[in-house]
Amino acid sequence: MTKSRAQQKEITRRQIIDAAFRLLSLERSYSSLSLREVAREAGIAPNSFYRHFEDMEELGLTLVDEGGVALRQLMRKARQRIEDSGSVIQVSVETFMEFVRNSPQVFHLLLRERSGTSLAFRKAVSRELQYFIVELADYIQHRQNYTMDEAKIQAEAMVILVFNAGAEALDCKPAELKLLTEKAILQLRYIARGADELSRGRQKKTVRP
Amino acid sequence: MTKSRAQQKEITRRQIIDAAFRLLSLERSYSSLSLREVAREAGIAPNSFYRHFEDMEELGLTLVDEGGVALRQLMRKARQRIEDSGSVIQVSVETFMEFVRNSPQVFHLLLRERSGTSLAFRKAVSRELQYFIVELADYIQHRQNYTMDEAKIQAEAMVILVFNAGAEALDCKPAELKLLTEKAILQLRYIARGADELSRGRQKKTVRP
DNA sequence: ATTTAATGTATACAACTGTACGCTGAAATA
DNA sequence: TATTTCAGCGTACAGTTGTATACATTAAAT
Numbered sequence: 001m002t003k004s005r006a007q008q009k010e011i012t013r014r015q016i017i018d019a020a021f022r023l024l025s026l027e028r029s030y031s032s033l034s035l036r037e038v039a040r041e042a043g044i045a046p047n048s049f050y051r052h053f054e055d056m057e058e059l060g061l062t063l064v065d066e067g068g069v070a071l072r073q074l075m076r077k078a079r080q081r082i083e084d085s086g087s088v089i090q091v092s093v094e095t096f097m098e099f100v101r102n103s104p105q106v107f108h109l110l111l112r113e114r115s116g117t118s119l120a121f122r123k124a125v126s127r128e129l130q131y132f133i134v135e136l137a138d139y140i141q142h143r144q145n146y147t148m149d150e151a152k153i154q155a156e157a158m159v160i161l162v163f164n165a166g167a168e169a170l171d172c173k174p175a176e177l178k179l180l181t182e183k184a185i186l187q188l189r190y191i192a193r194g195a196d197e198l199s200r201g202r203q204k205k206t207v208r209p
Numbered sequence: 210m211t212k213s214r215a216q217q218k219e220i221t222r223r224q225i226i227d228a229a230f231r232l233l234s235l236e237r238s239y240s241s242l243s244l245r246e247v248a249r250e251a252g253i254a255p256n257s258f259y260r261h262f263e264d265m266e267e268l269g270l271t272l273v274d275e276g277g278v279a280l281r282q283l284m285r286k287a288r289q290r291i292e293d294s295g296s297v298i299q300v301s302v303e304t305f306m307e308f309v310r311n312s313p314q315v316f317h318l319l320l321r322e323r324s325g326t327s328l329a330f331r332k333a334v335s336r337e338l339q340y341f342i343v344e345l346a347d348y349i350q351h352r353q354n355y356t357m358d359e360a361k362i363q364a365e366a367m368v369i370l371v372f373n374a375g376a377e378a379l380d381c382k383p384a385e386l387k388l389l390t391e392k393a394i395l396q397l398r399y400i401a402r403g404a405d406e407l408s409r410g411r412q413k414k415t416v417r418p
Numbered sequence: 419a420t421t422t423a424a425t426g427t428a429t430a431c432a433a434c435t436g437t438a439c440g441c442t443g444a445a446a447t448a
Numbered sequence: 449t450a451t452t453t454c455a456g457c458g459t460a461c462a463g464t465t466g467t468a469t470a471c472a473t474t475a476a477a478t
Binding site: 218253 | 423424425426427428
C-alpha cells in the first residue's frame with residue numbers, strides 16, 4: 001500500500017516537530033536552534049523545511065500550541081483525580097510537577113518563550129497560561145463568593161507560583177523535588193487563605209463555614 | 210596629561226559593558242548577541258574583546274552582577290521611603306516597577322537569564338534574587354513571629370510575583386501600569402495575610418493585634 | 419636608555435547560517 | 449493515458465560568526 005501525498009506530508013511535518021522538541025533541553029533554547037539543525041535532526045534537506053513552515057517562528061508557535069494542549073490534557077485528568085481524592089491544590093501542583101519532569105522540553109519552551117524576544121511567542125504562551133488562570137478562577141469563584149476580578153488575580157498568582165516551582169524543578173535533584181512541591185503547595189494555601197480573609201473583611205455579612 | 214594603562218583599560222572595559230547593555234531590548238536577548246556585535250557597538254576590534262573578557266559568558270555574568278547591584282541600591286532607597294510614608298508592600302512594589310520601566314535592559318537580562326541556557330547565568334540571577342528574599346524574610350520575621358523557613362517561603366512567593374509583574378510591565382502601555390501595580394500589591398497582601406492566618410492556626414497562643 | 423609587557427589592530431580562515439534556483443519523481447487530476 | 453502539481457533534494461552564494469596569528473604602539477619596569 002502506498003501512502004497518499006497528504007499522509008506523507010503529515011508524517012514529515014511531524015518529524016520536524018518532533019525533531020525540534022528533541023533538540024530542546026536545559027542547555028538549548030528554541031531561539032538558539034537553526035533551521036538547518038532542525039532539518040538535519042528531522043532527516044530532511046534544509047530547503048524541505050519550507051514546504052511545511054514559513055520560517056522558524058511559525059514552527060515555534062506550533063510547538064507552543066502543541067505543548068499547551070498536552071499540558072491542558074494532563075491537568076484535565078488531574079481534575080478527575082481531585083474528585084475522588086483530596087485537596088485541589090495538592091493534586092494540581094503534584095500533577096503539574098510530574099508534567100515538568102516527564103516533558104521537560106515542553107515546559108522549557110513555555111517557560112523561556114514567556115519572556116523571550118518574540119512578541120508572537122510571548123502572546124502565545126500568555127494565551128496558554130490564560131486557559132489555566134480562567135479555569136482556576138472559575139473553580140475558585142464557584143466555591144466561594146468572590147468577584148470574577150478577585151478570583152482571577154488570585155488564580156494568576158497561583159499559576160505564576162506553580163510555574164516558578166516548575167522552573168526550579170528542572171534544575172533540582174529528584175530528592176529535592178518533594179520539598180519543592182510542598183513549598184509551592186504552602187504558597188498557594190497562603191494565597192487561598194489570604195484572599196479568603198481579605199474578601200471576607202470587605203463583605204457586609206458572610207457566614208463562616 | 211596622558212592616561213595610565215590601567216585607567217585606559219578600565220575605560221574600554223566600561224565601553225564594552227555599556228555597549229552590551231545598550232544592545233539588550235525587548236527584541237534582543239543576551240544570548241542572541243555576538244561577540245563581534247558587542248565589539249562593533251563598543252567601537253573596538255573584535256579581538257580586543259579578549260583583552261577584557263574570556264568570552265561572552267564572562268561578560269554576561271558581569272552584566273548580571275552590575276544589574277543586581279543597581280537593583281539592590283534602588284531597593285535600599287525604597288526602605289528609606291517606607292520609614293516616613295506608608296505601606297511596605299506598596300512602596301516596595303512601586304519602587305520595583307519604576308526600576309523596570311527606567312532600566313528595562315537590566316531587568317530583561319535578569320528575567321531572561323533566570324531561565325536561560327547557561328547554568329552559570331541561572332545561578333547568578335538566582336543569587337541576586339536570594340538577596341531580596343533573605344532581606345524580605347528578615348523583615349517579615351522581625352515583625353511577626355514566624356520561623357525562618359516560613360518567612361523565606363513567604364518572601365520568595367512575594368519576590369516571584371513582583372518579578373512577574375515586572376515582566377508584564379515591560380510589554381504593557383503606561384496607562385496599564387498602575388493597574389498592574391495594584392494587582393501585584395493585592396497578590397502580596399493575600400500572601401501576607403494568608404501566611405499570618407495559617408501560622409496563627411498552628412500556634413498555641415497568639416494575641417491578635 | 420633599553421627591555422619588557424600589554425592594549426589594541428588588521429588579516430585570514432574555516433564553520434555555519436538562511437535561502438534562491440532548478441531539478442526529479444511520483445501522486446493527483448483531467 | 450497524458451498532464452499537472454508538489455514534496456523533497458542538490459548546488460550555490462553571500463553573509464556572519466569565533467578566534468588564531470602576526471604586528472604596532474606605548475606605558476611600565478629594568
